[in-house]
Amino acid sequence: xxxxxxxxxxxxVLCDRAPxxxxxxxxxxxxxxxxxxxxxxxxxxxxxxxxxRKELDPQRVKETFAVLRQIVSFLDLSVKDLEQAANMLLPDxxxxxxxxxxxxxxxDCIITRxxxxxxxxxxxxxxxxxxxxxHVF
Numbered sequence: 769x770x771x772x773x774x775x776x777x778x779x780x781v782l783c784d785r786a787p788x789x790x791x792x793x794x795x796x797x798x799x800x801x802x803x804x805x806x807x808x809x810x811x812x813x814x815x816x817x818x819x820x821r822k823e824l825d826p827q828r829v830k831e832t833f834a835v836l837r838q839i840v841s842f843l844d845l846s847v848k849d850l851e852q853a854a855n856m857l858l859p860d861x862x863x864x865x866x867x868x869x870x871x872x873x874x875x876d877c878i879i880t881r882x883x884x885x886x887x888x889x890x891x892x893x894x895x896x897x898x899x900x901x902x903h904v905f
Contacts (some may be wrong), residue, residue: 774880791896
């Protein structure tokens with residue numbers, strides 16, 4: 769199963785965010801063990817580095833990227849994705865980009881803590897808790 773992970777899933781684990789850490793960590797472990805195919809966008813990684821800029825020096829950015837590359841695959845952002853996202857007319861352009869990239873890459877779902885922000889009928893959107901409850905591994 770091909771799952772696009774929103775940046776908040778990665779941030780929950782990197783920042784040990786309670787009460788979200790446990791379910792987000794389980795999602796990443798499913799990716800790490802190959803039970804699901806986890807993907808994040810290059811845009812998400814850039815946002816993660818920006819959000820954690822005070823905690824991540826250049827060496828830590830390199831290390832974080834290396835670790836994530838062992839757990840998930842990265843999806844590039846294209847001009848066509850920008851165009852599709854702009855045409856969605858959603859309030860949050862970044863979420864529209866995630867939807868466009870997920871659709872282009874034929875992801876089965878998006879896993880995020882903010883499903884209400886992902887207004888789409890083209891792809892299933894789960895919270896980590898919902899995903900873990902509805903899929904048996």
